[in-house]
Every structure is written in C-alpha cells, then in structure tokens.
Amino acid sequence: KSASSSQQSANNPVSTIPELDLSKKAFKEAVVRHLHSTLGTDENKANNHAWFKAASAAIQELVLNRLRKTQKSHYLNDTRAVHYFSAEFLMGRLLSNNMHNFGLFETAQAALQELGVDLTDVLEEEPDMALGNGGLGRLAACYIDSLATMDYPAIGYGIHYEYGLFRQEIKNGAQIERPDNWRDYGNPWEICRPESIQEISLYGYVETKYGKKGQIQKEWHPGAIVKGLPWDIPVVGYGGKTVNVLRLWESQASGYFNWDVFNAGGYVDAERENVEAETISKVLYPNDETEAGKELRLIQQYFFSACSLKDIIRRYKRAHGDDWSRFTDQVVIQLNDTHPAIAIPELMRILVDRAELDWDSAWEICQNTFAYTNHTLLPEALEKWPARMIEKVLPRHLEIIYEINHRFLSEVEKKWPGDNLMKAKLSIIEESNEKMVRMGNLSVIGAFAVNGVAEIHSRLVKQNLFPEFDALYPGKLTNVTNGITPRRWLKACNPLLSDLISKKIGNDWPLHLSKLDDLSTLADNKTFQNAFMRVKQKNKDALAKEIKQLTGISVDTKAIFDIQIKRLHEYKRQHLNLLHILALYRRLLENPDYEMHPRVFIFGAKAAPGYALAKTIIYAINKVADKINADVRVNQKIKVVFLPNYRVSLAEKMIPAADVSQQISTAGKEASGTGNMKLALNGALTIGTLDGANIEIAEEVGDDNIFIFGNTVEQVEALTARGYNPYDYYYNNKEIKAVLDWLDSDYFTPGQPGELSPLKQSMLDGGDPYLVLADFESYSEANIRLDEAYKDKTRWAKMAILNTAKMGKFTSDRSIEDYVSKIWKLEKCGIE
Numbered sequence: 001k002s003a004s005s006s007q008q009s010a011n012n013p014v015s016t017i018p019e020l021d022l023s024k025k026a027f028k029e030a031v032v033r034h035l036h037s038t039l040g041t042d043e044n045k046a047n048n049h050a051w052f053k054a055a056s057a058a059i060q061e062l063v064l065n066r067l068r069k070t071q072k073s074h075y076l077n078d079t080r081a082v083h084y085f086s087a088e089f090l091m092g093r094l095l096s097n098n099m100h101n102f103g104l105f106e107t108a109q110a111a112l113q114e115l116g117v118d119l120t121d122v123l124e125e126e127p128d129m130a131l132g133n134g135g136l137g138r139l140a141a142c143y144i145d146s147l148a149t150m151d152y153p154a155i156g157y158g159i160h161y162e163y164g165l166f167r168q169e170i171k172n173g174a175q176i177e178r179p180d181n182w183r184d185y186g187n188p189w190e191i192c193r194p195e196s197i198q199e200i201s202l203y204g205y206v207e208t209k210y211g212k213k214g215q216i217q218k219e220w221h222p223g224a225i226v227k228g229l230p231w232d233i234p235v236v237g238y239g240g241k242t243v244n245v246l247r248l249w250e251s252q253a254s255g256y257f258n259w260d261v262f263n264a265g266g267y268v269d270a271e272r273e274n275v276e277a278e279t280i281s282k283v284l285y286p287n288d289e290t291e292a293g294k295e296l297r298l299i300q301q302y303f304f305s306a307c308s309l310k311d312i313i314r315r316y317k318r319a320h321g322d323d324w325s326r327f328t329d330q331v332v333i334q335l336n337d338t339h340p341a342i343a344i345p346e347l348m349r350i351l352v353d354r355a356e357l358d359w360d361s362a363w364e365i366c367q368n369t370f371a372y373t374n375h376t377l378l379p380e381a382l383e384k385w386p387a388r389m390i391e392k393v394l395p396r397h398l399e400i401i402y403e404i405n406h407r408f409l410s411e412v413e414k415k416w417p418g419d420n421l422m423k424a425k426l427s428i429i430e431e432s433n434e435k436m437v438r439m440g441n442l443s444v445i446g447a448f449a450v451n452g453v454a455e456i457h458s459r460l461v462k463q464n465l466f467p468e469f470d471a472l473y474p475g476k477l478t479n480v481t482n483g484i485t486p487r488r489w490l491k492a493c494n495p496l497l498s499d500l501i502s503k504k505i506g507n508d509w510p511l512h513l514s515k516l517d518d519l520s521t522l523a524d525n526k527t528f529q530n531a532f533m534r535v536k537q538k539n540k541d542a543l544a545k546e547i548k549q550l551t552g553i554s555v556d557t558k559a560i561f562d563i564q565i566k567r568l569h570e571y572k573r574q575h576l577n578l579l580h581i582l583a584l585y586r587r588l589l590e591n592p593d594y595e596m597h598p599r600v601f602i603f604g605a606k607a608a609p610g611y612a613l614a615k616t617i618i619y620a621i622n623k624v625a626d627k628i629n630a631d632v633r634v635n636q637k638i639k640v641v642f643l644p645n646y647r648v649s650l651a652e653k654m655i656p657a658a659d660v661s662q663q664i665s666t667a668g669k670e671a672s673g674t675g676n677m678k679l680a681l682n683g684a685l686t687i688g689t690l691d692g693a694n695i696e697i698a699e700e701v702g703d704d705n706i707f708i709f710g711n712t713v714e715q716v717e718a719l720t721a722r723g724y725n726p727y728d729y730y731y732n733n734k735e736i737k738a739v740l741d742w743l744d745s746d747y748f749t750p751g752q753p754g755e756l757s758p759l760k761q762s763m764l765d766g767g768d769p770y771l772v773l774a775d776f777e778s779y780s781e782a783n784i785r786l787d788e789a790y791k792d793k794t795r796w797a798k799m800a801i802l803n804t805a806k807m808g809k810f811t812s813d814r815s816i817e818d819y820v821s822k823i824w825k826l827e828k829c830g831i832e
C-alpha cells in the first residue's frame with residue numbers, strides 16, 4: 001500500500017480498500033493503524049486485549065469488503081435465499097475462524113510475531129459468543145458457516161441476547177451460575193443497523209369490522225409496541241469469498257404508547273415500559289430440552305420471528321412491490337425447532353389483515369414458505385403454550401391459529417370421516433384442563449417439509465411422534481442428518497493433525513471432507529500411525545497443561561483420555577459413566593493388581609439452573625473426583641476431571657486430545673448428537689449406544705472401529721412395555737448394588753451422608769427412566785473391550801486413523817447440500 005493510502009486510512013480506519021491486500025505487511029500495517037486510530041494506544045502500551053481488538057478490526061476490514069460485494073451480488077441477481085430462524089446461535093469465537101477462512105492465519109501469526117505478540121494469547125482474549133445452549137445452537141452456527149462457504153444466499157435470524165448462556169463456576173463441587181457479560185468490552189464483529197429497525201406489537205385486543213364489500217376485517221389494537229434493533233454479524237465462508245450475515249435483534253422501548261388500551265387502567269409509568277421492552281432480549285433461557293412455559297420466552301420467540309419476517313418482507317417489496325406472486329420463489333424460511341413457529345400465524349396475519357389477501361391464497365404462500373426441523377422427541381421439550389397466554393400476548397394470532405386448525409380439521413374429517421380420536425391427536429389445540437397450543441403440530445401443518453436430524457431420529461419422528469401426519473401428508477416428513485464444519489472442528493482446532501493430513505492428501509479436504517478417506521490406505525502404515533499418534537500425544541500434553549491450570553489436577557498424559565462433553569441431562573447418562581468409574585474404583589480397591597490401562601475420565605457439562613438432579617450429578621462427579629484423585633491406592637490408574645464452564649472454545653481444546661468419545665445416551669433419546677462427529681473426526685474412538693448419529697458413525701467406520709453397547713431402541717421399547725424394574729438389576733448384580741449403596745454413605749461427602757442419595761433414588765424408586773441399570777453390564781463389558789484394544793498400540797492407531805478417515809459424511813457442507821436439494825432448492829451465487 002502506498003504511504004498516501006495508508007495515511008488516508010489512518011483518518012478513517014474502516015475506510016474502503018481498493019482490492020484486498022492479504023500480505024503480511026498489509027496486515028501488520030492495518031493492525032498498527034487500528035491500535036493507533038481505533039484504540040488510541042500504541043505498540044508499547046497495548047495489552048493482549050488491545051491487540052485482539054486491533055487484529056479483529058484489521059480482519060473486519062476484509063470481511064466488510066467482501067460483505068458488500070456479496071450483498072451487491074445477491075441484490076443484482078435477485079436471488080432466492082434461505083432464512084434460518086433460530087432462537088440460538090452458538091458461534092464461539094470468531095477471530096481465529098475468520099483468519100482461517102481468509103487463509104490468513106499463518107500470515108497473521110507471523111505479522112504479530114514481528115510485532116512481538118503471540119497470536120495464541122491474543123485469541124484467548126476473545127469472549128465466546130455463547131448465544132445458545134448446546135447442540136441446536138451450535139448446529140445453526142455450523143450451518144451458516146457451510147452456507148457461506150458454498151456461496152448460498154442465506155441469512156441467519158436470531159436474538160441479540162445481552163447475556164448468553166451463564167458462566168459456570170464450581171464451588172465445593174457444586175455448579176454456580178454467573179452472568180455471561182460477552183459484550184462488556186465491546187464486540188469487534190457486530191455492526192449496528194439503526195436504519196433497519198423494525199417495530200412489533202404485543203398485547204391489546206382485536207376489533208372486528210366490516211369492509212366495503214361487507215366482508216369481515218380484523219384489526220389488532222396492540223397494547224404495546226417494541227422496537228427491534230438489528231445487529232449484523234458477518235459470516236465468512238471458507239476461502240473468504242462469500243460473506244453472509246447473521247442478523248440478531250435487540251429489543252428496545254419504542255417510546256410509543258397506546259393510550260386507548262391503558263387509559264382504563266390509569267397511568268403506567270414510562271420507565272417501567274422501557275425496562276419491560278428491554279427485558280425481551282436480555283437473557284438466553286438456559287434450559288436445554290425442557291420447556292419453561294414463561295410468558296417472556298413466548299414474547300422472545302414472537303419478537304425475533306416478527307422482526308425477521310418484517311425484514312424479509314421489506315427486502316422483498318423493494319424488488320417486487322406489492323406483487324406477492326413471487327414471494328415463495330424468493331423466500332424459504334427454515335424453523336430451527338418450534339421456537340420460531342409463531343412466525344406461521346404472523347405471516348398469515350400480515351397477508352390476510354395487512355395485505356388483504358384471501359385466506360386460501362395467504363395459506364398457500366405460507367405453506368410454501370416454511371420448513372421445520374425437529375430436534376428432539378423428549379416430551380418435556382415439545383413446546384406447548386397455554387391458549388390463554390397466547391390470547392393475552394398475541395390476541396390476533398390465537399384467532400388465526402384457531403382458524404388454521406378449524407380448516408385443517410375439516411381436511412382430517414375428509415380423510416378419516418368421523419374419527420374424533422384422530423382429530424384430537426392431530427389438532428393444534430390440546431383440549432386438556434388448560435387449553436394448550438401444540439407448536440409441533442402447528443409447524444407440521446404450516447410447513448411444506450419437516451425433517452429429523454439423523455436417520456433413526458427421523459424414522460422415530462415418523463413412527464412415534466407424527467405417524468398420523470405422515471399418513472396425511474406422504475413425503476412431507478424426511479431426514480437430513482446433522483453435520484459439523486470441518487473448518488472449525490478440525491482445521492482450526494487441531495493444527496497439528498490438519499498439517500499432517502494436508503501433507504498426505506493435499507489441502508482441499510476442508511472443502512471436500514470425503515477426501516479424508518484417502519487416509520484409509522495409510523491406516524496400516526507404521527510411519528503414518530506413529531505420526532498420527534504423536535500428534536494425539538502432543539494434543540494430550542497440551543490439554544494436560546490446561547487441566548492443571550484450570551483445576552490443579554495433574555494427569556498422566558500416557559493414560560487414556562476419555563471424554564464426555566455435552567449438556568448435563570439424565571438421558572445423556574453422565575451418571576452411567578460415573579457408576580462405571582465407581583465400579584472401576586471398587587475393583588481396584590479390592591484387587592490392586594486389577595488389569596487396566598490408566599485412564600483419565602474428563603467431563604464438561606452445564607446443568608440447567610433449575611434441574612436439581614442434573615446439578616446433583618455434577619456435584620457427584622466432583623466429589624468422586626476429589627476422593628479418587630487423592631487416593632494413592634488407585635490414582636495411578638484412574639483420575640477424574642470435571643472442567644468448569646464447558647463452552648465452544650473449551651471444546652476446541654478438549655476434542656483434539658480425546659482418545660475416547662463417550663456417546664452413551666439411552667437409545668431413542670439423542671436425536672443426533674454432533675459432539676460424537678467432532679470427536680471421531682479428531683481420531684477419538686466412540687463408546688456408544690445405537691442412538692442418533694452414532695448409528696451412522698458406526699456404519700461409516702465399521703463395527704471393528706467403534707465400541708457399541710446397550711439396549712437398542714426396539715429393546716428399550718420392549719423392556720419398557722414389559723414393565724422395567726430397576727430393582728431386578730440392583731439385586732441381581734452385586735457391583736451395581738455396591739456402587740449405588742456407596743452413594744448413600746458419606747464416603748464421597750465426608751460428614752454429609754445422603755448428599756448423593758437423590759442420584760441413587762432416581763435409579764431405583766425413581767424408576768430409572770433412562771435405563772441406566774439395564775445398560776450397565778453391557779457398558780462395563782464394552783469398556784473392557786476398549787481397554788483391551790488400547791493395549792495393542794498398532795491396533796488402536798489404525799482404529800483412530802480410520803475414524804478420522806471415515807468422517808467425510810458428517811461435514812455440514814453435506815447436510816446443507818441435502819437441505820438444498822430436498823427442501824430449499826437454492827442456487828449458488830458467488831461474488832464476481
């Protein structure tokens with residue numbers, strides 16, 4: 001760059017750059033320029049955080065350049081786009097990701113080194129964007145990465161939570177929740193767009209009027225208006241060409257007040273209104289797969305869905321005016337579970353009440369716009385809202401839902417005349433004590449496609465959850481198996497393995513993950529095995545340092561690193577893992593020569609703050625860890641580590657170091673899982689049940705390269721049908737009895753007997769709803785097979801390599817191609 005242009009830029013740090021200069025020199029200059037002109041500091045004073053800000057600003061210049069080009073290209077080509085509606089996007093950190101996607105990581109590293117700064121330390125300054133709970137939110141993040149990478153026009157729509165998922169601290173073994181202040185020092189990526197503010201309505205009442213032709217018209221007189229302020233996060237595709245956006249809405253008071261409604265109740269002070277409006281996007285609900293049923297949550301859902309719809313319609317009208325005939329050619333909306341399902345009646349409201357389309361035309365548009373992804377079969381996670389609550393918050397929407405239902409039930413009557421049971425099952429309204437609106441049924445009826453997230457899950461969606469809908473709408477229910485982005489989950493998080501792979505098979509595997517299969521031919525090659533396992537060892541050494549730093553626990557890096565990382569939930573059965581650890585501990589105490597390779601059991605998990613048993617399980621893991629890690633009789637053989645505050649950036653450190661991946665949910669309960677894919681991709685061997693995507697992983701790697709155990713879905717169904725009694729296992733298996741009784745003692749909680757008893761109770765008098773005891777023996781045997789396999793270094797290396805080699809299917813690029821061909825029907829649109 002010439003001196004004059006850099007001087008010009010110094011005045012206006014985010015000024016336009018004629019063409020992208022991706023050289024080290026240019027990057028260095030940009031960082032220093034931002035250090036001076038954006039941050040008001042200099043090279044001598046800057047701390048790591050300032051370097052992080054400056055480096056991000058330097059990258060953001062490139063990002064914004066490509067964002068503008070992408071948006072121009074989409075506008076000129078008037079492209080059809082997918083609009084991914086999700087209450088959660090678990091983005092993690094973006095600096096390293098954006099550097100990698102621009103192919104600038106090494107350049108940046110070298111540039112900063114010349115400035116005397118270590119990029120690794122700089123990257124650690126970035127707070128995670130934790131605007132999600134777990135699998136569902138992280139999936140959304142992987143999908144927008146793939147969409148940008150593959151040049152598909154796409155927008156992510158969600159909520160700009162002020163506080164993301166809580167930060168977890170562990171005090172005396174127990175989880176404490178602390179607020180997640182992710183924006184405290186500003187976020188270098190987000191762009192505030194006041195020019196695109198939207199207003200949405202809440203509360204109030206509906207007036208019925210008669211139009212000129214005597215037709216009935218409805219007018220909603222809202223009780224409150226809330227502003228939605230959009231923040232755009234650029235989403236950089238790999239290769240740095242397409243940059244899409246994630247648009248997140250922040251709620252603000254509108255200043256507008258409808259006195260019609262409130263004058264009857266008297267004066268409501270303005271400040272309370274502001275606070276209430278701003279509360280909407282204040283905090284992410286931390287419940288993973290449990291339904292909270294809170295009014296504020298419903299308002300959050302409507303808030304972001306309605307703002308997003310208005311945004312889409314504004315953009316559509318700019319190109320097509322009031323002609324709705326092309327709407328469904330241009331717009332497809334993917335509902336990430338039912339959280340945004342209220343968008344369906346909202347679009348009907350806009351079309352019928354506002355655009356004055358007749359019902360049938362409006363419904364046709366609606367039904368051709370939405371597609372719905374189901375992520376769970378757990379009954380407690382299937383959203384149902386009290387009709388009374390919807391009536392209060394969204395009175396017009398309840399009317400529309402009733403009308404949709406009324407018309408739908410006459411379709412059902414045509415197909416199954418006189419079958420009232422069928423109507424009761426399929427109705428959007430559950431006629432229980434309190435009338436409830438079933439958001440799943442609304443979504444299936446309002447969408448043109450419905451998908452589950454792994455083969456077995458989609459089969460169960462058809463067979464168990466929505467069999468009648470499957471009969472009514474043949475072909476509507478389908479499968480798209482989940483995937484993960486290999487850019488973040490291999491290339492960026494595991495540079496040593498990535499370099500090794502690239503040396504062997506070339507460097508285009510991040511875009512064509514099936515190429516990894518070329519490694520299969522090297523699985524028996526001693527030199528490659530050694531290289532592969534040397535990388536694993538280095539990653540384990542690095543994680544051991546992290547463990548020491550975070551917990552003070554020293555672990556043997558020659559031990560098996562056995563990892564279970566995921567939200568804490570009974571169905572995921574962290575307590576099965578724990579019971580097995582207790583069993584090993586007992587075996588070692590009874591027989592100090594008990595044969596096993598040393599193993600470190602590593603956990604990471606957050607429990608929903610109100611989920612008492614999940615918190616007890618965390619407490620139990622920590623208490624057992626304290627005891628075992630301090631017990632010199634066994635602690636050369638087993639160690640237990642609970643790493644606090646599990647999140648995306650911690651996952652990126654743990655996954656490359658895993659020997660073993662624990663995927664041990666009760667068969668039929670884990671819709672897919674995606675951590676299973678990340679771990680296997682990084683060469684960990686799965687010990688798992690035939691559940692979710694584990695089944696497809698097993699198909700890919702072959703039965704010799706995975707440790708499958710436990711009851712299958714069919715066996716679980718049969719066992720439950722016969723009447724499962726956990727006491728049968730308790731009394732028939734001495735080891736099960738002994739470890740469960742251990743929990744009643746004060747062995748792990750000195751002076752506090754009974755602290756862990758609720759855990760035992762859940763598996764006995766509680767009925768053991770997730771069949772922990774039924775699977776224990778099979779799990780124990782699988783662990784013995786695993787231990788045997790590890791003894792044979794060559795065999796293990798081969799299995800690990802094959803796991804990496806066979807993960808091609810699970811790139812999120814493949815999932816996105818499946819969505820595109822089966823559901824979205826998009827065309828690529830790159831920048832010139």
Ligand code: KOT
Nearest residue numbers: 135136289375376381670671672673674
């Ligand atoms: C949460 C609340 C209501 C409904 C569903 C959920 C949900 C489901 N949250 N996360 N999931 C997970 O989604 C992942 C992505 O599809 C799956 O891999 C995983 O099995 C689900 O548990």
